[in-house]
Amino acid sequence: MDRRISLHTWYAVFVIFAVLMLQAWLGQANHQEAVPFSEFISALENGELSDVEISGQVIRGTRVSGTADLPQHIVATIVEPALAQTLSQYDVTYSARAQSGIANALVSWFLPMVFFLAVWMLFIRRIANHGGMGGNAVSIGQSKAKVYVEADTRVTFADVAGVEEAKAELKEIVAFLKDPQGYGRLGARMPKGILLVGPPGTGKTLFARAMAGEASVPFFSISGSEFVEMFVGVGAARVRDLFEKAREKAPAIIFIDELDALGRARGAYPGLGGHDEKEQTLNQLLSELDGFDPSRGLVLLAATNRPEVLDPALLRAGRFDRQVLVDRPDKSGRIAILQVHTHRIEIEDDTDLDEIAALTPGFSGADLANLVNEAALLATRRDAQAVSLIDFVAAIERIVAGLEKKNRLLNPIERKTVAYHELGHALVAMALKNTDPVQKVSIIPRGIGSLGYTIQRPTEDRFLMSKAELEAKMAVLLAGRAAEQMVFDEVSTGAADDLQKASQIARAMATRYGMVEDIGQVALEKEDHAFLGTRTEGQISHYSEATAQKIDDAVQAAIAHAFERATQILSSHREALDDAALILLEKETLTGQELARITGALTWKSA
Ligand SMILES: Nc1ncnc2c1ncn2[C@@H]1O[C@H](COP(=O)(O)OP(=O)(O)OP(=O)(O)O)[C@@H](O)[C@H]1O
Numbered sequence: 001m002d003r004r005i006s007l008h009t010w011y012a013v014f015v016i017f018a019v020l021m022l023q024a025w026l027g028q029a030n031h032q033e034a035v036p037f038s039e040f041i042s043a044l045e046n047g048e049l050s051d052v053e054i055s056g057q058v059i060r061g062t063r064v065s066g067t068a069d070l071p072q073h074i075v076a077t078i079v080e081p082a083l084a085q086t087l088s089q090y091d092v093t094y095s096a097r098a099q100s101g102i103a104n105a106l107v108s109w110f111l112p113m114v115f116f117l118a119v120w121m122l123f124i125r126r127i128a129n130h131g132g133m134g135g136n137a138v139s140i141g142q143s144k145a146k147v148y149v150e151a152d153t154r155v156t157f158a159d160v161a162g163v164e165e166a167k168a169e170l171k172e173i174v175a176f177l178k179d180p181q182g183y184g185r186l187g188a189r190m191p192k193g194i195l196l197v198g199p200p201g202t203g204k205t206l207f208a209r210a211m212a213g214e215a216s217v218p219f220f221s222i223s224g225s226e227f228v229e230m231f232v233g234v235g236a237a238r239v240r241d242l243f244e245k246a247r248e249k250a251p252a253i254i255f256i257d258e259l260d261a262l263g264r265a266r267g268a269y270p271g272l273g274g275h276d277e278k279e280q281t282l283n284q285l286l287s288e289l290d291g292f293d294p295s296r297g298l299v300l301l302a303a304t305n306r307p308e309v310l311d312p313a314l315l316r317a318g319r320f321d322r323q324v325l326v327d328r329p330d331k332s333g334r335i336a337i338l339q340v341h342t343h344r345i346e347i348e349d350d351t352d353l354d355e356i357a358a359l360t361p362g363f364s365g366a367d368l369a370n371l372v373n374e375a376a377l378l379a380t381r382r383d384a385q386a387v388s389l390i391d392f393v394a395a396i397e398r399i400v401a402g403l404e405k406k407n408r409l410l411n412p413i414e415r416k417t418v419a420y421h422e423l424g425h426a427l428v429a430m431a432l433k434n435t436d437p438v439q440k441v442s443i444i445p446r447g448i449g450s451l452g453y454t455i456q457r458p459t460e461d462r463f464l465m466s467k468a469e470l471e472a473k474m475a476v477l478l479a480g481r482a483a484e485q486m487v488f489d490e491v492s493t494g495a496a497d498d499l500q501k502a503s504q505i506a507r508a509m510a511t512r513y514g515m516v517e518d519i520g521q522v523a524l525e526k527e528d529h530a531f532l533g534t535r536t537e538g539q540i541s542h543y544s545e546a547t548a549q550k551i552d553d554a555v556q557a558a559i560a561h562a563f564e565r566a567t568q569i570l571s572s573h574r575e576a577l578d579d580a581a582l583i584l585l586e587k588e589t590l591t592g593q594e595l596a597r598i599t600g601a602l603t604w605k606s607a
C-alpha cells in the first residue's frame with residue numbers, strides 16, 4: 001500500500017511541475033507587456049496598433065509599427081471608464097471579459113491539465129497492473145478494474161479468535177460454500193449479502209479471508225476506499241468486473257472492504273465533484289446485488305465500521321440483509337487472540353497471557369497483534385532468548401499512550417463509573433416486570449459517544465405499549481444515572497442519551513397518549529414515538545401557556561418518579577449490584593444468564 005501511495009505522490013509532483021513549465025512556456029509565447037494607459041492611447045492614435053480588443057477594464061493590442069524596442073503585444077488598464085466610449089471611434093473589438101477569461105484558462109490551465117492527467121493515469125494503471133498487491137495476491141483485469149484475487153487465502157477460523165458469536169454465525173455460511181447444492185436441497189436460503197460491522201481492527205477482513213480459507217474457495221476483494229477520486233464510469237466498471245470474475249470462478253467469496261466509502265447515502269456528498277461517480281458506482285453495486293444469485297455458490301461479504309452512513313438501499317431485504325457484529329474482544333477474547341499471535345514467537349514461561357489480557361482493556365485484535373510484535377522487537381533489542389512479561393508491559397505502555405490519544409481507552413475511574421451505570425440499567429430491567437429481558441451488559445466502548453452498553457432483547461415486535469411498560473422503560477433509562485448517584489454520590493455526562501430518551505417518553509405520555517390525568521385524554525402534539533418506530537412531529541393544536549406549564553410539570557414529575565423508582569430498586573439490591581460490578585469490571589461483558597446467576601435475580605423479580 002505504502003509503495004503505491006508514494007508513487008501517487010511522486011506523479012502528482014511531476015504533473016504539477018510539468019504544468020508549471022508549460023504555463024511558463026505559454027506565457028512566453030503570449031507575452032504581453034503592461035504599459036500606462038496614456039502610452040497605449042497614443043500608440044493607438046498614431047495607428048501603430050492592430051487587433052485592439054477591449055474586455056472589461058482591460059485593453060490590449062498588437063503593435064504593427066513604431067518603436068521597435070517595445071514588445072509586440074501590449075496591454076493597459078482603462079483608468080477612466082468614460083474613455084471606453086471614446087475608443088469606439090477607433091477600430092476596436094469589444095469582447096466579454098468572461099469569455100476571454102475562459103478561453104485563457106482553457107489554453108493555459110485546463111488543456112495541459114487534462115493532457116497530463118491522462119498521462120498520469122496511464123502510468124498509475126501500468127504500475128497498478130504490474131505491481132499488484134504482492135504476496136500470493138494477484139490482481140486481474142488489464143485496464144479498468146483492480147480486483148484482487150487469492151486462490152487460497154491460507155487463513156482459517158483458527159486464526160480468528162475472541163469473536164465467537166460472529167464465528168458461529170459465519171460457520172453456517174462456510175457450510176453453504178462447501179456444498180451449495182446440498183444446502184439448497186433442504187430449502188435453506190442463503191442471505192444475499194453479509195455485512196460485517198464492527199470497530200476498526202477487530203478482524204473483519206481477517207474473517208472474510210478465513211471464510212474463504214475454510215471453504216477452500218477463491219477470494220475476490222476490492223476496497224471501497226479505492227473508489228475515491230476516480231473518473232466517472234471507472235468505479236462502476238470495476239464493480240461489474242468484480243462480479244463477473246467471481247461468477248466465472250464460483251463457488252467463491254466476494255469481499256468489499258470499507259463499504260461505507262462507496263456506499264454512503266446518495267445525495268449525502270457536500271460540494272461538487274465525485275458525486276455522480278459515486279452514485280454510479282453505488283447504483284452498479286445495487287444492480288449487481290439485485291441480479292445476484294446465491295444458489296450459484298457465491299457469497300458476498302462486506303465490512304464497515306460506520307453502518308450508520310450507509311445508503312439505506314444497501315441494507316434492504318435481498319441486499320445486505322444480514323449483519324454480523326464483530327466487536328472488540330472482552331478479556332477472555334483477548335486471551336484467545338494473544339494465544340493466536342504468540343504462537344509464532346518464543347515466549348518466556350513466566351508470561352501469563354491472562355495478566356496481559358487484564359492489562360489491555362479496550363484493545364482490538366489489531367492492537368493485540370501489534371502488541372505482540374512490539375514486545376518481540378523489544379526482546380530482540382535487549383538480546384533476550386525469549387519474549388517475557390517485561391517486554392509486554394513495556395509495549396503495552398507505548399500502545400496505550402497512542403490509544404489514549406485517540407480517546408479509545410477508559411481510565412480506571414471511568415471504567416468503574418460505566419460498569420455501575422450499565423448494571424443500573426440491567427438490574428432495574430431485571431427487577432421490573434414490564435421490561436424486555438437483558439441480553440448483554442458490556443463496558444467495552446462501542447463507537448463514538450458510547451462507553452458501554454446494555455442490550456435488552458424485545459420478546460416480540462411492539463406496536464402497542466401500555467402505560468406501565470412506558471413507565472418501566474423510563475425507570476430503566478434513568479437507572480444508569482441512579483446507580484452513579486447512589487454509588488459515587490456524583491453524576492456524569494454518560495447519561496445524556498438516557499435522559500433524552502426518557503424525556504421523550506414522558507413528553508409523549510403527556511401530549512400524545514393522554515396518559516397524564518391532569519392534562520386529560522387530549523392529543524396536543526403529533527406522533528413521535530421514536531421508540532416505536534414511526535416518526536412525525538409538530539403541534540396538532542395550539543395550546544395555552546397554562547397547558548404548556550402542565551406538560552412541563554408532568555414531564556418533570558414522571559422523570560423524578562422514574563428516578564426514584566430506580567434508586568429504590570438499586571438500593572434494595574445494593575449487594576447484588578456490587579457483586580456484579582466486580583465481575584463485570586473483570587470480565588467486561590456479562591450475558592443475561594450470567595447476570596441472573598450472580599445476582600440471584602430470578603428470585604426477586606416482582607414489583
Ligand atoms: N479476532 C482476531 N483474532 C486474531 N487476530 C486478529 C483479530 N482481529 C484482528 N486481528 C489482527 O489484526 C489484523 C488486522 O485486522 P483486520 O484488518 O482484519 O481488521 P478489520 O476489522 O478489517 O479492520 P479495519 O476496519 O481497520 O479494516 C489482522 O490481520 C490480525 O493479525
Ligand SMILES: [Zn+2]
Pocket residue numbers: 421425480481494495498
Ligand atoms: Zn445509560
